[in-house]
Amino acid sequence: MEELNNSMTQEEVIIELINLLKQNQMQDKANGVFELVSCIDGLQSKLDLVVGELNSVREQLANMEQKSLKDTLLEIVNKMESRCTEMKTQLLDVKESVKEKASEIVASVKQKGKEALNRVSEFCGIKDKLVSMRENVRESVADVNRTVAKIDAFGKGIREANQKIANTFRTFADKEIADYSMQEKPFSKAEIIKKPWQMKGKLLSSMELRLDAAIDRVDNLARDVALKQMEKKWDELNENSHGAIEVVKGDVVPLVSEQKYEYGSESFDIFQQEQESRCIVQPITIKTLPEKEGRSR
Structure with missing residues (x-):
């Protein structure tokens, strides 16, 4: 997947689209596109680090003596490696979709003019892919948390078992049972094993934040274009109605x-006052009829 390692911010078609947006006084949309592709680049770097940590864990497990814990952790490593491969495929699909849409918009601008730049709202089509990838990341975070909990439980069990054995020998030697709960815990092998898993958890959480940011940028691009179209229709309405x-x-x-x-x-x-003026009743003039001459009572 050589294309997966290419930076989106350095893609020629992305640079051309951003420049067109800037030239047409659409700085907010230019920023939105740049931030979107930057988030995608950040996802790639974090995913590479997660894969590197998984390889480190696999090497570490090769020297582990406790077979039951080793088998459990190897199963989780295999599951996470499979999920990382799936995320790489999803990320490549997202990159290709963004490049394809950017190429379509640039071609439309050259044919139809700057109005075609409003098609940046169509980047919303990659939202479902980003959401699906975020679900994979969240599942991986949950796996890491469960693994850390298992390692902690294993380490606690080993310590308690060793303390119980120590007290058994103390009882056999007629010595008082010791309370080990107040003693400082030594840095055990479990703590060493847990470290790379904790690192993976942080990297995956960082990936989730970048996916959240990418989804927000996609939503913002669509929202900004919709608002601009509403404003344009409103201006046309005002112009046609003369106020x-x-x-x-x-x-x-x-x-x-x-x-x-x-x-x-x-x-x-x-x-x-306006209402009263409308309701004023004009006075009626009553004329008195003149009496007929010669009429007597």
Whole structure:
């Protein structure tokens, strides 16, 4: 997997895409793409370190005398090596998907113009692959934690067994039973065996953090593009409506683009005056009819 060792930040198509985004005043998206590929590069370096630690553990187990613990740890090492191989395949798939999408976007920009740069939101398509890889990492972390717990339990069992044997001989020699619980624990072989597993746990946890960051960058790219499209539609709506939408003939509802606003009691007084002016009833003039001449009572 020679391509797996290539740095994404040095890929020609990635550099070209980032430069196009910068040239078109899309610095936030350029940063998002750079951070995404940087996270992917970081995953590769951490995965290489985990594999190196597994090889170190395998060499260490070759010299272990306790067969039961040795067999258990070898089984876990084999399982983790298999999972690392799977993660390498997943990571290569992610890299190829990112490069392929970047190539499509760059080609679209050359044909259709800068609007094609909004296709950076399509990097969201790799999210499922990143999530699947994160699940593998989390399972590996759980395996490491269980292994460390087993080594601790084995070490404790050995210490307690040795203490019990020591007290058995003390009893046989008519000596008082010693309380070893208060004594400082010696640095045992179990502690030596546990060290590389603890290191693997830290490396895997660091991988999980980088995967979280990569998933966040993918989500942010999609979210930023969606917001920009919403803003563009809103601006077009304002431009077409000239700042107002006619609802009923004679009544106009102003949009938020109007510059002047009325607030508080003053606006309420104005509102009341307008309502009262609409409800004023015009006075009716009653004319008195003139009396007919010559009419007597």
